[in-house]
Amino acid sequence: MRDLNYKHLHYFWVVAKEGGVNRAANKLGVAAQTISGQLALLERSLGVALFAPAGRGLALTEAGRTALSYADRIFNLGEQMLEALEDRAGEAVLRLTVGILDALPKLAAHRLLQPLMGMGKPVRLVCYEGEIDELMSDLALHRLDVVLSDRPVASTGSLRVFSHPLGEYPVSFYGVPALARQYAKGFPASLAGAPLMLPTRTNALRGKLEQWFEANDLRPQVVGEFEDSALMDTFGRQGMGLFPALSMLGPDVEAQLGALPVGELEGVREQVFAISGERRIRHPGVEAILAAAAG
Amino acid sequence: MRDLNYKHLHYFWVVAKEGGVNRAANKLGVAAQTISGQLALLERSLGVALFAPAGRGLALTEAGRTALSYADRIFNLGEQMLEALEDRAGEAVLRLTVGILDALPKLAAHRLLQPLMGMGKPVRLVCYEGEIDELMSDLALHRLDVVLSDRPVASTGSLRVFSHPLGEYPVSFYGVPALARQYAKGFPASLAGAPLMLPTRTNALRGKLEQWFEANDLRPQVVGEFEDSALMDTFGRQGMGLFPALSMLGPDVEAQLGALPVGELEGVREQVFAISGERRIRHPGVEAILAAAAG
DNA sequence: CGAACAATTCGTAAAAATGGAATTAATAGC
DNA sequence: GCTATTAATTCCATTTTTACGAATTGTTCG
Numbered sequence: 222m223r224d225l226n227y228k229h230l231h232y233f234w235v236v237a238k239e240g241g242v243n244r245a246a247n248k249l250g251v252a253a254q255t256i257s258g259q260l261a262l263l264e265r266s267l268g269v270a271l272f273a274p275a276g277r278g279l280a281l282t283e284a285g286r287t288a289l290s291y292a293d294r295i296f297n298l299g300e301q302m303l304e305a306l307e308d309r310a311g312e313a314v315l316r317l318t319v320g321i322l323d324a325l326p327k328l329a330a331h332r333l334l335q336p337l338m339g340m341g342k343p344v345r346l347v348c349y350e351g352e353i354d355e356l357m358s359d360l361a362l363h364r365l366d367v368v369l370s371d372r373p374v375a376s377t378g379s380l381r382v383f384s385h386p387l388g389e390y391p392v393s394f395y396g397v398p399a400l401a402r403q404y405a406k407g408f409p410a411s412l413a414g415a416p417l418m419l420p421t422r423t424n425a426l427r428g429k430l431e432q433w434f435e436a437n438d439l440r441p442q443v444v445g446e447f448e449d450s451a452l453m454d455t456f457g458r459q460g461m462g463l464f465p466a467l468s469m470l471g472p473d474v475e476a477q478l479g480a481l482p483v484g485e486l487e488g489v490r491e492q493v494f495a496i497s498g499e500r501r502i503r504h505p506g507v508e509a510i511l512a513a514a515a516g
Numbered sequence: 517m518r519d520l521n522y523k524h525l526h527y528f529w530v531v532a533k534e535g536g537v538n539r540a541a542n543k544l545g546v547a548a549q550t551i552s553g554q555l556a557l558l559e560r561s562l563g564v565a566l567f568a569p570a571g572r573g574l575a576l577t578e579a580g581r582t583a584l585s586y587a588d589r590i591f592n593l594g595e596q597m598l599e600a601l602e603d604r605a606g607e608a609v610l611r612l613t614v615g616i617l618d619a620l621p622k623l624a625a626h627r628l629l630q631p632l633m634g635m636g637k638p639v640r641l642v643c644y645e646g647e648i649d650e651l652m653s654d655l656a657l658h659r660l661d662v663v664l665s666d667r668p669v670a671s672t673g674s675l676r677v678f679s680h681p682l683g684e685y686p687v688s689f690y691g692v693p694a695l696a697r698q699y700a701k702g703f704p705a706s707l708a709g710a711p712l713m714l715p716t717r718t719n720a721l722r723g724k725l726e727q728w729f730e731a732n733d734l735r736p737q738v739v740g741e742f743e744d745s746a747l748m749d750t751f752g753r754q755g756m757g758l759f760p761a762l763s764m765l766g767p768d769v770e771a772q773l774g775a776l777p778v779g780e781l782e783g784v785r786e787q788v789f790a791i792s793g794e795r796r797i798r799h800p801g802v803e804a805i806l807a808a809a810a811g
Numbered sequence: 812c813g814a815a816c817a818a819t820t821c822g823t824a825a826a827a828a829t830g831g832a833a834t835t836a837a838t839a840g841c
Numbered sequence: 842g843c844t845a846t847t848a849a850t851t852c853c854a855t856t857t858t859t860a861c862g863a864a865t866t867g868t869t870c871g
Binding site: 225226227228230231237238240267268269275280281283284286287288289290291292293294295298299300301302303305306307314315316362363364366499503504505508 | 520522523525526532533535562563564570575576578579581582583584585586587588589590593594595596597598600601602609610611657658659661794798799800803
């Protein structure tokens with residue numbers, strides 16, 4: 222039973238729905254012998270009988286009933302697809318569906334997606350956020366075109382994904398003006414005992430920060446851990462403590478959060494990866510993003 | 517673009533997943549020209565481009581992405597079907613999935629399904645209850661083999677169903693012994709002012725009861741209306757009032773509910789129909805039921 | 812029992828899919 | 842800027858699959 226022949230399955234489906242080979246032949250516009258023959262081939266390739274003689278007609282076997290419920294769904298999907306494509310035949314807007322890891326800084330995501338707007342075509346951007354597992358499964362189901370992550374993702378047996386580095390960016394600590402002034406002098410040594418907000422351990426950046434503390438012989442006071450970077454930003458704005466963010470986002474951070482840079486963390490770089498589910502065929506939008514990141 | 521060629525769609529699916537015509541050809545064990553040609557035919561029949569040249573490869577178009585999400589589901593279903601059939605290849609139990617209208621007396625349903633047990637094969641009976649609309653849609657989706665209803669159902673445009681009469685059965689009023697004794701004398705005239713429980717107006721029997729009251733010039737006191745006959749039985753057992761049920765179920769009613777017949781309603785017959793979604797192909801179990809009802 | 816119906820088998824004809832050889836197009840390397 | 846390489850495609854002969862006419866088998870109904 223190597224490969225399923227969908228033409229044969231389609232005949233089976235119509236016969237089952239119409240209630241007989243002759244009726245199906247009539248509906249499909251082919252001769253009854255044809256259907257009968259193809260049906261026999263299907264049964265042989267499946268290794269099970271789908272129909273059993275009943276009276277002078279046919280009745281579904283148990284296996285046939287199982288097959289019918291699948292065939293129903295399969296061919297309904299096929300019909301839906303035709304409708305969907307008929308609608309879309311005229312349209313020309315490019316839709317890019319992006320999954321963004323909760324932990325990834327929103328401003329960074331925004332920056333990375335910026336190149337899309339500079340493309341020739343009109344683009345409709347659809348963003349989802351979530352944890353890495355959800356996003357990966359959505360990627361596998363083609364509900365997402367690409368996922369932005371803070372680490373590369375390895376292909377597992379069932380899930381084949383491809384990670385493309387989008388870049389690595391220096392990281393700085395930021396804080397409200399009062400805090401920033403207080404700890405800027407003598408940075409990074411000044412951080413000893415400073416109130417810090419850090420991402421949780423599920424975030425790749427967390428490990429790098431720990432290493433940096435180790436290397437600089439610092440033991441800061443952690444006042445909060447955040448899964449979602451947007452939440453951390455909000456608390457940072459209230460002056461809860463110093464928080465890490467990309468150095469290049471200085472102007473944005475100041476404008477949106479009223480926080481100033483305290484100092485850059487030497488050797489610490491936040492990495493960003495674009496994870497795609499395709500080996501090489503690329504979404505024009507994803508291509509634009511990768512090109513902009515590389516250039 | 518009348519009919520979708522699933523072989524072509526399958527090639528498209530593999531090309532999209534593998535990331536190129538050559539890779540797909542390699543995986544499928546056919547030449548690249550073949551795939552290229554079949555893909556072109558698919559695009560022509562659909563009237564939209566699925567791929568666009570990108571570099572020296574191909575990239576999905578917006579329509580291609582739409583198609584891919586359908587193809588994913590379609591071919592995953594196909595693979596699931598093969599697995600399901602492989603498992604079921606040995607099995608020999610017959611499964612009958614029946615939908616039973618809430619309003620239909622449970623004891624009657626039990627009686628009607630009884631013949632199944634006398635068949636040669638082992639049978640697994642799966643019963644669902646619900647309102648007519650739910651059951652009809654489940655029937656259309658092949659989640660049910662047959663529906664037992666108290667009235668025939670007409671085929672609508674989108675839903676083709678076939679109603680087979682299973683029989684009509686005389687109806688009696690029943691009640692706990694005290695009530696039964698009180699109202700049996702002089703039946704049916706004695707019912708004037710008797711506490712009665714009736715099915716709601718969604719039940720076909722309700723209309724027939726009203727007519728019978730009219731014909732016998734009775735104006736009984738309705739102490740309760742019930743959608744579900746099992747609920748009515750439960751209240752009847754508590755002595756809330758007299759309730760209608762099939763005459764032939766007298767022994768069952770007495771054994772299970774401790775209620776006695778008060779009198780049969782002349783001219784009132786509860787009808788039962790088997791509704792199937794198939795024109796003629798019949799489930800061996802359904803056939804047995806119909807045969808037993810006819811014989 | 813024979814007429815009508817339903818499915819099937821057989822052999823051949825038509826249609827579709829396939830692969831070889833050559834062509835076009837876009838990179839990557841030198 | 843030229844050449845080797847990779848990828849997709851076009852053209853056409855060949856194979857495979859699908860389809861139909863004619864005849865066959867089995868079942869139901871009058």
